[in-house]
Amino acid sequence: MTTAAPIVQLSRRARAPKAMVELNVDGQSVSVPDGTTILGACAALGIEIPTLCYLETLRPVNVCRLCVVEVEGARVLVPSCSRTVEAGMKVKTRSDRVRHTRKMVLELLASSVDLTTTPGANELLTEYDCDPARFGPPAPASAAGVRETRLPGHHTPPNPDFAATIAQPATLDNDLYVRDYGKCVLCYKCVEACGPDHQNTFAIAVAGRGFDAHISTELAVPLPDSACVYCGNCIAVCPTGALMAKSEFDLRARGAWNEACQTITDTICPYCGVGCTLTLHVQDGDIVKATSPLDNAITLGNLCIKGRFGWRYVQQRAGEGGPGADGRG
Amino acid sequence: MFLWGSNAREAHPIWFHHLLKGIKNGARLYVMDPRRTSSAQWADVWLGLNVGTDVALSNTMAREIIHAGLARMDFIENATEGFDDYKASVEPFTLEYGALITGIPADVIREVAHTYAQADKAMVCWTLGITEHHNAVDNVLSLINLSLLTGHVGRWGCGCNPLRGQNNVQGGGDMGAIPNKLPGFQDILDTRVRERFERQWGVTLQPKIGWNLTEMLGAIDRDELTSLFVIGENPAQSDADSNHVEHLLRKLDHLVVQEIFLTRTAQLADVVLPSVASWCEAEGTVTNSERRVQRVRKAMNPPHGARDELWIIGEIAKRLGHDFGNPTAEDAWNEFRTLAPDFAGGMSYARLDALDGIQWPCPDESHPGTTFLHGRLWESPRGGRPAPFSVLEHSGPVEMPDEEYPLLLTTGRRLESYNTGVMTGGYESALHHGESIDISPEDARRLALVDGALVRVSSRRGVLVVPARVDRALHAGLVFMTLHFPDEVNTNVLTIDVADPQSGTAEFKACAVRVEPVEVAAGSPH
Amino acid sequence: MDIKLIDAEPTEEEREAVDLCLGPPRSAWDGGSRGSERDAHIAYGNREVGGLRHLLLPALEAVQARVGWISEGGLGYVCERLNVPPADAWGVATFYALLSTTPRPRRVLHVCDDIACRARGARELVSGIEESVGPAITHGPDGDHVVVDHDVVAWMHSPCLGLCDMAPAALLIEAGTSPAEHSIGTLTAHHARRLCDGGSTGVDAAATPPIPQLGAPGLSLLRRVGVVDPTSLAAYREAEGYDAMGRALELGAEGVIHEVAAAKLVGRGGALFPTARKWEAVRTQTSTPHYLVCNADESEPGTFKDRLLLTHDPFAVVEAMTIAAFAAGCDRGFVYLRGEYPLAHERMADAVAQARRAGLLGANILGSDFAFDIEIRRGAGAYICGEETALFESIEGKRGEPRNKPPFPAERGLFGKPTAANNVETLVNVLPILLQGGATYATTGTAQSTGTRLFCVSGAVRNPGVYEVACGTTLRALFELSGGVPDGLQAVLLGGAAGTFIRADEIDIPLSHEDTRLANTTLGSGVVMAFDDTTDMHDILLRIAGFFRDESCGQCVPCRVGTVRQEEALHRIASGKTRGGLSSELALLDEIGAGMKDGSICGLGQTAYAAVESAAKRLRLFDMRIAK
Structure with a gap:
């Protein structure tokens, strides 16, 4: 008994090399593989483009508009993080229009959002001569939960004495992380990481509209009542510190967070056989945070609750009264 | 993808991310699990089979595949043995009979069997839902049968994969922590193998297969085993019928437990050796589910008094009259590479660091590692021994619900x-x-x-x-x-x-x- | 998908509303009752269920229409039925202004206080309603919103309802077993009070709109409007209905596109893209299926022309869509209709049903082997959904957030497939094009702006309404048609809130694309809104700025924050609390405007400064203020 043997694929198919596309950036010629973004082409030339909502492990949502560049022939500026190159494209990354729009984006954000824990924010504000205060003194914080109740399509007329902000109290509703949405630039990264790009838990989404748009659980319930599985993959991608592990938040609150004296060591998570690389941030002999490298092929920077928070037991061994001491098995 | 007896969504969350990418690219997922788990909710079809009816489901699918002419006969002839017996053994498993045992409607078994057989590439992954049964090995073999029957093995994107529950289940086996193998899965009964180890270690090795954990417990019961050295395991709570296990452990003349916590088992010990959390307070390697040997690194110092595991073992060896010297983890690993060169010869620490781990076997330093095994089965003529089909009987749970325990x-x-x-x-x-x-x-x-x-x-x-x-x-x-x-x-x-x-x-x-x-x-x- | 369901049971009423919309559940795993032996062992999921996501908005609308808000149990049940994560559905529910996520009375009067209605007394009306009915449901000064009793009748402010020809206008929405929606024209405070007290709504105002050119010779797009019974397919067919479709079948797809190209038809929604090129781009895409989307979400303040076509010549829209689908190779079409157009919905749904029964939709249309069908989707209160990619997102059951382009819809549009998206008026133009021939059609109008156009004339004119004139007709001539150039004309807004103001001395401008471009203005969606000297233009400008802030989807920074900063600056000017003087504020507005124009994802942010800029630079509005 034999049947005609269909062709079977035995090994991994080699990908056909991509055609090269030549373009011009700031007067320099560069050839990059088809499908490369303008941002990628700029990186190949060593041209730095500021980004906020872009991350190499996430689908570009191109919402922050900080990475805009000028493409000859285009009516408006284009987001370099998502726009792919085309043959003969002429790109300007430092024109007056580009500088102006980036400056506006930075000023609009800095005047409405707390950027104090956004790495690189101060440098950018200086580089682009920003003066966020020119929109007026920042409006005081709203009471907790108020922003979540605002009606789409309606708003209270502005108070001419203040520039509106999204200032609000931080949400501390669980033991593992803090959501300080007064620092949220609405980059969508956490939503993408929690949702379609990685975790697919969809515990959070952008809710509301316009200036009142915000990150929310369903019905704005506290995190413990939501679908959250505490993987912390949202924390891993947050560019502003709006989402932060409680361990880091508490240390910062005590003024004890000291990145300069932390050691960073890659090891393997002990919790299952997948082999996630775990980057341990150790300060004064204690683990203060666990992350995973974005370029790790297994994790792409992601972990689960056990990997991201399961290290605490190590520090609970030494003294009396830890879980080891009471014979917990 | 068959996810059989695995709730990877919860037990292997990051691996599941990769599966989700596949699903979004069009891969079809079938989840066999008595519970409609979070993994099962991602499935194209969830097959909620009755507990312990895995062999029956596999046999029924096999019969359907054979009768529908979907068996991969060229592969079977080239690469396998025992097909005729197997074919005869699954013959009673009609769709209706299979449905009766498993609870899965006949039309669904048929649909899934056909989809699996006709897929370009298909993979079976399982976890403890397959292995925590009294007929665990039969369950595993039944899945291997399916892959042999359809040629979904020895190829990129195919195969049978147990998803390991800890970061070094696979590594434990790699390193010889199983009763019948020396490091690198080398047969302890093979004289030439033993000789190589004996030369290196300067000792005589007994050509004898040891006990697994369950057998050890039996041996304690029979007073054949009187002393036990437990490293990082908590059998007093992790094993079935724990009242009985605790009774056995108490019966030992001498129990040594090397631990990072005073676990229930450690509380029963005569001697407790405080050791380090191996994944963050020591150097070494682990092997993940895809056979990738990965480096663990020391990120911090252990608490006062806790000792490195390698040091503890060396000291015990010294007390027993054999000086290992003072090897580092890398020294121990390099010795392993020389003793199992076909397996790990190419996996230096430097390469493991540079490549973020390497999948074994990796015989030399120019070898990229091995993404899948058993490719030899597709060679013509076939390389090595044929892969055997196994004749398996359905055998449900030992204890079934009754009036008293419903x-x-x-x-x-x-x-x-x-x-x-x-x-x-x-x-x-x-x-x-x-x-x-x-x-x-x-x-x-x-x-x-x-x-x-x-x-x-x-x-x-x-x-x-x-x-x-x-x-x-x-x-x-x-x-x-x-x-x-x-x-x-x-x-x-x-x-x-x-x-x-x-x-x-x-x-x-x-x-x-x-x-x-x-x-x-x-x-x-x- | 493994979702955590909301821990709230739907009421029987909510369950019934959702099941009526979606059909009954298929198993215990999508909201059905447990107990079947098969469900205990089998569940289909993922792909099968994942494909239902696009029904999210209709299902939420069903709950809203039944109980007056998106209750927890209702939301939960929708999520369970469609396997949509509750947080995701929450994000959608909180995006649309006509969906309420807090309890709301069953009967709500949405009173337009947008610019066209303001030009006809809406502010005074609103004050009157506040006096006679009470405060609107809106935010309190702290930004929190007013909580209202569930059983009390209520009213809300509304952006432009597309009833500018009957300004001031309102929309009454009443939830219940037989939900009711009624457009109300020429609203008075007294009338509002009666409506809020539960009084009868009478005939929908959209059924009897002013049709100023009724019976005039030479009408093309409007020639059936008000003349032919819009509810009768037979009447439509007697009035040349489906002759164009017959012609299309003779010409073949490429032939149709050839005629449309010869006609030089460009999009009437405002973007002026050549229609033939769009269809050809979709036709030649290898990826299938192709979709046709009729953009009937006309929400640009001051725009109501499509409403008239939808309510008074719905079969023409159906026929035109069928022809477009034939040309672009689409087998499925969607009409995305703005939620504030209940009569248009009724008439279109009826027209589609009649066409389907007559074999004019479905398989073998007019005996050919061409198959096409149409599904109607309703918006739920979001101006942004008129942007074509936001509209796609909305049909797909998501928040109406525009996508970055490229890729363009012809390549990757609705559901990621090649999509031809056209505005209602654009589509309807294909009928005269095929009946006359493209070349003949192109003889009307100017060299670059062919054919006729519908203009929505509103504000301080004697006879507001939709006017059809040849492209290139001057604004003055259009005003003459509408009863004369308004006395004391102060300014004319061309193109809507996203358009520009022009001065009274500029009304000799020919209304063609090339002439308006030359004059640095735009026809946009055909809005011609006149303001006489009784209107406070600063108030109009504040409303425009407020409109953009309200309608920004919030996705990109320049628009989300820029529209707020723009409105703040205008309020500072209006209240005399400028920072660094007027010229400094105007410079700041210019900078914000440039950032929004260059940096925003879509047309909303890109044009949010246009009207303000023209008021400052063209009307010299702030100079007048200084002068005052």
């Missing part, structure tokens, strides 16, 4: 917790709701239970009290517990101590229990 208890894991909870007890989250017995809405209604009501759960071996949680993922007659909180609720007082004779794994996945409401005033669960 519910079937199956056990498993939850996302936020790990094994006996030693490590995951260190943090709190909303997901930590403690132990519960999960029960179908139908049984809950029958027993007049509301969510959170305390119930008394009894089996022929023990009784415990635990809150009930109504779970729509369960069908009537099936209840679910974990073993994450043994101090509060020692689930293993209920489970049955019957084990697979070959692998030694116990039938954690099935035992008969009775659930009764208890008055709240009747006392605490302790």
Whole structure:
């Protein structure tokens, strides 16, 4: 008994090399593989483009508009993080229009959002001569939960004495992380990481509209009542510190967070056989945070609750009264 | 993708991310699990088979594949042996018979069998839902049968993959921590192999297969085993029928436990050797589920008094009259590479660091590592021995529900917790709701239970009290517990101590229990 | 997908509303009752269920229409039925202004206080309603919103309802077993009070709109409007209905595109893209299926022309869509209709049903082997959904957030497939093009702006309404048609809130694309809104700025924050609290405007400064203020 043997694929198919596309950036010629973004082409030339909502492990949502560049022939500026190159494209990354729009984006954000824990924010504000205060003194914080109740399509007329902000109290509703949405630039990264790009838990989404748009659980319930599985993959991608592990938040609150004296060591998570690389941030002999490298092929920077928070037991061994001491098995 | 007896969404979350990418690229997912788990909710089809009917489902699918002319005959002829016997053995498993045993409707078994057989590439992944049965090895072999029957093995994107539950289950085997193998899966009964190790180590090795854990417990019972050295394991709580295990451990003349915590097992020990958390306080390697050898690194110093595991073993060796010197983890690894060169010769620490791990075998330093095994089966003429089909009988759970114990208890894991909870007890989250017995809405209604009501759960071996949680993922007659909180609720007082004779794994996945409401005033669960 | 369901049971009413919309559940795993032996062992999921996501908005609308808000149980049940994560559905529910996520009375009067209505007394009306009925449901000064009793009748402010020809206008929405929606024209405070007290609504105002050119010779797009019974397919067919479709079948797809190209038809929604090129781009895409989307979400303040076509010549829209689908190779079409157009919905749904029954939709249309069908989707209160990619997102069951382009819809549009998206008026133009021939059609109008156009004339004119004139007709001539150039004309807004103001001395401008471009203005969606000297233009400008802030989807920074900063600056000017003087504020507005124009994802942010800029630079509005 034999049947005609269909062709079977035995090994991994080699990908056909991509055609090269030549373009011009700031007067320099560069050839990059088809499908490369303008941002990628700029990186190949060593041209730095500021980004906020872009991350190499996430689908570009191109919402922050900080990475805009000028493409000859285009009516408006284009987001370099998502726009792919085309043959003969002429790109300007430092024109007056580009500088102006980036400056506006930075000023609009800095005047409405707390950027104090956004790495690189101060440098950018200086580089682009920003003066966020020119929109007026920042409006005081709203009471907790108020922003979540605002009606789409309606708003209270502005108070001419203040520039509106999204200032609000931080949400501390669980033991593992803090959501300080007064620092949220609405980059969508956490939503993408929690949702379609990685975790697919969809515990959070952008809710509301316009200036009142915000990150929310369903019905704005506290995190413990939501679908959250505490993987912390949202924390891993947050560019502003709006989402932060409680361990880091508490240390910062005590003024004890000291990145300069932390050691960073890659090891393997002990919790299952997948082999996630775990980057341990150790300060004064204690683990203060666990992350995973974005370029790790297994994790792409992601972990689960056990990997991201399961290290605490190590520090609970030494003294009396830890879980080891009471014979917990 | 067949995810068979695995709730990877919770037990292997990051691996599941990769599976989700595949699903979004069009891969079809079938989940075989008595519970409609979170993994099963991602499936194109969830097959909620009756507990312990895996061989019957596999045999039924095999018969359907053969009868539909979908068996991969060119592969079978080239690469396998025992097909005719196998074919005859599955013949009684008609779709109707299979449906009767497994509970899966015949049309669905047929559809899934055809889809699997006709797929370009298909993979079977499993976890403890396959192996924690009294016929664990049969269950595994039944999945291998399917892959041989359809040629879904030895090729990119195919194969049979157990998803390992700890970061070094695979590595333990790699390094010879199994009764019948020396490091690098080299046969201890092979004289030439033994000679190589004896030369290197300067000792004589006994050509004798050792005991697995279950056999050791039996040997203690028979007074053949009187001393035990336990490294980083908590059998007093992690093994089935724990009252009995504790009795056996107490019976030992001498028990040494090397641990990072004073676990229940350590409390029974004569000597406790405090050691380090190997994944963050020591150097070394582990091997993950895809055979990738990965480096673990020391990120911090251990607490005062805790010693490196390698140092402890060296010191014990010294006391026993053999000086290992003072090897580093890398020294030990390099010795392994020379003793198992075909396996690990190319995996220097430098390369492991540079490549973020390497999949074995990797015989030399120019070798990129091996993404899949058994490609030899597709060579013509075939390389090596033929792959054998196995003739397997359906054999349901040893203990089935009856009038006295009308519910079937199956056990498993939850996302936020790990094994006996030693490590995951260190943090709190909303997901930590403690132990519960999960029960179908139908049984809950029958027993007049509301969510959170305390119930008394009894089996022929023990009784415990635990809150009930109504779970729509369960069908009537099936209840679910974990073993994450043994101090509060020692689930293993209920489970049955019957084990697979070959692998030694116990039938954690099935035992008969009775659930009764208890008055709240009747006392605490302790 | 493993979702955590909302821990709230739907009421029987909510369950019924959702099941009526979606059909009954298929198993215990999508909201059905448990107990079947098959469900205990089998569940289909993922792909099968994942494909239902696009029904999210209709299902939410069903709950809203039944109980007056998106209750927890209702939301939960929708999520369970469609396997949509509750947080995701929450994000959608909180995006649309006509969906309420807090309890709301069953009967709500949405009173337009947008610019066209303001030009006809809406502010005074609103004050009157506040006096006679009470405060609107809106935010309190702290930004929190007013909580209202569930059983009390209520009213809300509304952006432009597309009833500018009957300004001031309102929309009454009443939830219940037979939900009712009624457009109300020429609203008075007294009338509002009666409506809020539960009084009868009478005939929908959109059924009897002013049709100023009724019976005039030479009408093309409007020639059936008000003349032919819009509810009768037979009447439509007697009035040349489906002759164009017959012609299309003779010409073949390429032939149709050839005629449309010869006609030089460009999009009437405002973007002026050549229609033939769009269809050809979709036709030649290899990826299938192709979709046709009729953009009937006209929400640009001051725009109501499509409403008239939809309510008074719905079969023409159906026929035109069928022809477009035939040309672009689409087998499925969607009409995305703005939620505030209940009569248009009724008439279109009826027209589609009649066409289907007559074999004019479905398989073998007019005996050919061409198959096409149409589904109607309703918006739920979001101006942004008029942007074509936001509209796609909305049909797909998501928040109406525009996508970055490229890729363009012709390549990757609705559901990621090649999509031809056309505005209602654009589509309807294909009928005269095929009947006359493209070349003949192109003889009307100017060299670059061919054919006729519908203009929505509103504000301070004697006879507001939709006017059809040849492209290139001057604005003055259009005003003459509408009863004369308004006395004391102060300014004319061309193109809507996203358009520009022009001065009274500029009304000799020919209304063609090339002439308006040359004059640095735009026809946009055909809005011609006149303001006489009784209107406070600063108030109009504040409303425009407020409109953009309200309608920004919030996705990109320049628009989300820029529209707020723009409105703040205008309020500072209006209240005399400028920072650094007027010229400094105007410079700041210019900078914000440039950032929004260059940096925003879509046309909303890109044009949010246009009207303000023209008021400052063209009307010299602030100079007048200084002068005052």
